[in-house]
Amino acid sequence: QSALTQPASVSGSPGQSITISCTGTSSDVGGYNYVSWYLQHPGKVPKLMIYDVSNRPSGVSNRFSGSKSGNTASLTISGLQAEDEADYYCSSYTNSNTRVFGGGTKLTVL
């Protein structure tokens, strides 16, 4: 299985909005609403930010939102804050009952 495709890096200024894409195929992202997103600060454990494409776990800021169109899922962060600077990974269920991650996107807050 191939990793989902994410941009290597994105950047934005405080207060702005950014979107990170996650492109797969009809066998994973496009075929199921089982996309999740994780934030990972350097040297830290990944943290769940979005599940089921667009649902936020309790405690996650509503500045984080998710969506999907076709084979591409997206994570949008509004009102960028310095603490949002981190690596972001998407993950999807696949039609082989396996799981696949994206390659990761480094978010820089300028």
Add this chain to the structure above:
Amino acid sequence: QVQLQESGPGLVKPSETLSLTCTVSGGSISSYYWSWIRQPPGKGLEWIGYIYYIGSTKYNPSLKSRVIISVDTSKNQFALKLSSVTAADTAVYYCAREIPTPYYFDYWGQGTLVTVSS
């Protein structure tokens, strides 16, 4: 609060078998999927495989020939064995709990660095 803790050797020789255990506390190992995920230094996350508490497993096709995941419900533990390791298997190994349908990882261990070197 569910907690997961990985344990095992931090150094493994090439061609040998990497063995790690994940101990689950604060909750039962029943009714969830339990996964291993790894992250080579400076690189992204890679799903290794999962075990359901009743013992059924699923592995990443790229690692399937070398991976065995097992569970011991009496000890609230699950384990990873990865055989014939090379330097490419050097990574931080995480254990994680996965919610069955809709399949997301809600609790993670702190991760343990395993280096493959002679």
